[in-house]
Amino acid sequence: MAVTIKDVAKKANVAPSTVSRVIADSPRISLNTKKRVRKAMKELGYHPNVNARNLAVRSTQAIGVIMPSSAETALQNPFFPEVLRGIGSIAHETEYSLYVSTGGDDEQLFDEVKRMVYGHRVDGIILLYSRVNDPIMDFLVEENFPFVVVGKPYKNESQITYVDNDNIEASRELTNHLISFGHQHIAFIGGTTDLMVTKDRLLGYQSALSEVGIEVCQDYIVHDQFLRSSGKKAVEQLFALKKTPTAMVIADDMMSLGVINMLETLGLDCPDDVSITSFNNLYLSEITRPPLTTVDIQIYKLGIQSAKCLIEQLKTKDDEPARRVIVPYAIKFRQSTRKLD
Amino acid sequence: MAVTIKDVAKKANVAPSTVSRVIADSPRISLNTKKRVRKAMKELGYHPNVNARNLAVRSTQAIGVIMPSSAETALQNPFFPEVLRGIGSIAHETEYSLYVSTGGDDEQLFDEVKRMVYGHRVDGIILLYSRVNDPIMDFLVEENFPFVVVGKPYKNESQITYVDNDNIEASRELTNHLISFGHQHIAFIGGTTDLMVTKDRLLGYQSALSEVGIEVCQDYIVHDQFLRSSGKKAVEQLFALKKTPTAMVIADDMMSLGVINMLETLGLDCPDDVSITSFNNLYLSEITRPPLTTVDIQIYKLGIQSAKCLIEQLKTKDDEPARRVIVPYAIKFRQSTRKLD
DNA sequence: TTTACATTCACAAACGCTTGCATAAACTGA
DNA sequence: TCAGTTTATGCAAGCGTTTGTGAATGTAAA
Known part of the structure; x- marks a missing residue:
């Protein structure tokens, strides 16, 4: 169907592996071959198939974003779009894709998280809320799946990376x-x-x-x-x-x-x-x-920071200890308060 | 690493193909074997790897949602979260995942669409806006990629499935x-x-x-x-x-x-x-x-309808002609107008 | 000229799943 | 009893990548 790495290889008169290494810009390939291969890719309009790549390297370049289960209503609070915007901006920079939850009730949401985790749909997850005894959070630590939460975890605070305000x-x-x-x-x-x-x-x-x-x-x-x-x-x-x-x-x-x-x-x-x-x-x-x-x-910043933390975490497979980022706040004094006589 | 179809097969004493067919609930497998295999899956905590599956069947169960390139500001208009909510609800029902665009400027957004399309990241796309001479829309029709737009296409109106108000x-x-x-x-x-x-x-x-x-x-x-x-x-x-x-x-x-x-x-x-x-x-x-x-x-409905159209379209590979859905509107009369004396 | 070592690349085996085809077993009816 | 048919499952070839290993070539040293 679409043009694959083999087609490129054939056209450039090299092996598929060589093409792959050209894509990865491996130093093991001579500049000459690289040029030749790149030209072939251009000419054929080649684009790598992410699925195949992900399967091979066991990673998706995607991060999951979980909104509260009352998602039906969650999106009605501008907080979520705004934090999403922050996350999106970092995701874009780092070429990650964004998977957002669509769950209705608690259970559906949990299912969805499972699908993301078990199904290898995402590399990591950002939890956009933190509640007491959240089975999802428990699940995530249980599975040792990379995630960061926006808000303060209700337990295991020191082992979980999170970004919050004071x-x-x-x-x-x-x-x-x-x-x-x-x-x-x-x-x-x-x-x-x-x-x-x-x-x-x-x-x-x-x-x-x-x-x-x-x-x-x-x-x-x-x-x-x-x-x-x-x-x-x-x-x-x-x-x-x-x-x-x-x-x-x-x-x-x-x-x-x-x-x-x-x-x-x-x-x-x-x-x-x-x-x-x-x-x-x-x-x-x-x-x-x-x-x-x-x-x-600073909702937007909360998004930015959480995305940064997660991606950082994904890079440095495990090891690295959990981090905590406190985004500073600032009170906006406007006209809704009044001095009592 | 994770438990694969082979592990299940071994445990249930069947071939991987059989397991696969059990997952798909194929009538070719006897009820007995099905039960046995299902038990093994449960016991091992097996979950299929979507990447592998997608690679094999050449489909992702995901749909891409493209917001206007000024996405930085787009999410500031509650229209988008709301329509997203509608889309999400259908996506959830049909077990599709949602990929949202994160693009900053026009070009970045276009890149992202290309990544979605060429990279086989999504099966179809929902365009959340319609503007004149939109290169993205042109690209999509050019590539003959399944998509629906929320709003009226600026050209090829009869060939493009869209949902809009009057x-x-x-x-x-x-x-x-x-x-x-x-x-x-x-x-x-x-x-x-x-x-x-x-x-x-x-x-x-x-x-x-x-x-x-x-x-x-x-x-x-x-x-x-x-x-x-x-x-x-x-x-x-x-x-x-x-x-x-x-x-x-x-x-x-x-x-x-x-x-x-x-x-x-x-x-x-x-x-x-x-x-x-x-x-x-x-x-x-x-x-x-x-x-x-x-x-x-009825923003929410616009979302619902667009998602339905797209998924329908994905099911019936090509053939089916483009559809048009007009969501009815209703004027809400409140207090911002006044009769002139 | 031979040996030693880079350099540059190709081979082939994964990754985890689907699916067309083959086959074995069990059943039918004459 | 045997050919024909159905039912139930296994085999193996993909899907499009990545990557470890080793082969061929070239170059420099002995």
Whole structure:
């Protein structure tokens, strides 16, 4: 069918092996032959068959990207496209291809990972989330398959390469900002509790409160998915309380969006009635009204770094110890918070 | 290294070919042997090597997804994640894998397509855009490589399978809506002129105006990228005119976002001073203030349909004529338009 | 002129799977 | 009992590469 290495060999009057070595630019082939072979390749429009190559060298030049199983909804959070963009840029540079997960529920996603791993479809995997007791992560370490996670692993932290922000510190800083504005009744709205990122952000919030002697009130802490609709629900819950909060730390911009909407529906003004701070600095955090004070976690860089780590890891077969990359964050102060009189 | 078909064969006391046939569930193998082989597979934890399989059957179970070359920015428009989501869901169902492009500029993107095609990395391709004189599309038809495009091809329309909305009609309807509200000075803000989708939407707009005898004024037509920043620029340009428009048809929600922002900066109110209608019904079109009247093009379905078409096409090697699928649209009337007194 | 050693390349065996063809066994019916 | 037929499985040749090994040629030293 297509033109193969043999055709080229025939045309250039050499053996297939020689052609192969020319492709690999092996020093064992004389410049003359190389030229001749290259010419033949050009003329025939030859392109190597990756499958055959992969089979022979036992490697694909591809990396798998796993999004949370709620992938149906995951892509609705701009976080993922953005981190994908970062990964893609490195993948492109290094001539790796990108395999993305398509899984619906948890089980399907797991199947897909298995397919990637067992089927030798990818050389390594990037996990775009980190949750407690994640069977996929367990599987990956079990199989000793190269992978890196975006977020902090829930266990084996020292053996797993990961890239993350210092979410605890960021959250603490955010909370302190609210405290310095005179807020005492500060609520926390986080993603599902099994996400490490939620845990860390909650931790920072709690520690900031404790530090200044504010009691951490469980009623002020609500959890749900990183979606807009969830933000709405959370607000309903919080503002049904006796003593309603005057400020909140929200773990995701998408949720903040929902919060703002809901606040409006309840006839509450942000920041006049309640101050809001959140996370991620999605592009939409600038366009909400008011624009959000949010921590820029540099999503794109998270993608870049995770891809770099993985590829590095693939190059240096094993040995190399696990690495940890902490991408710095920066709080973007905008108009969603207000000093209490 | 890993467990291969031979290991299974040995363990089950059959030939490798038999194992292969068991995997394929061939009727030529007796139920008894099947059971025995399956047991052996289980026990050894056998998983077929896709590379080897692909090499043998000359197919990968993968489809490539090509986003516009400005991929760096493309993923910033939620259109792409959303359509990807649709594609992914079908891919998953049919056990296809997804290869996404990572290309930076036009040339890189083209390279990547070549790699996919020549390298036999994918069985077919979905093109997520359609622009005039697109070398990639030309290449694909030239190579007679299976592909479908989301959007209307700029040529060879009858030979290319594509899925699209009736953008002309949608745009006409949108414009008529504005006209029925008494607007006479209606501007059009579109994406770059080489995009087919821009062309169609412009066409609908123009035809609606002509039908009721409103002159189409070139000053009222501006073009730029489907980005928020572009929307801003467009507004500046339009409101520097002597006779400023009282309404606009905008070809993309992201742009509308920019438009609304800019309008505000200029001290203009939407819809009081200017009515806005736009396209795509991204989730953010509900959360802008005011919520946008926009046409819901059913992005997710576009993804679904394109994937279905492609896979269908892959099954029925050639023969089958090209298909065209028009996904119905629905205008979402919200608060961004107002009747002129 | 012979030996020793580079240099340059070809041979052939993998890699793990599919599949056309051959064959052996078991069954049919006369 | 035997030819004919069906059923169940094995053999071996691919698929298009890579790569270890060794053969042929050339060159320099002895």
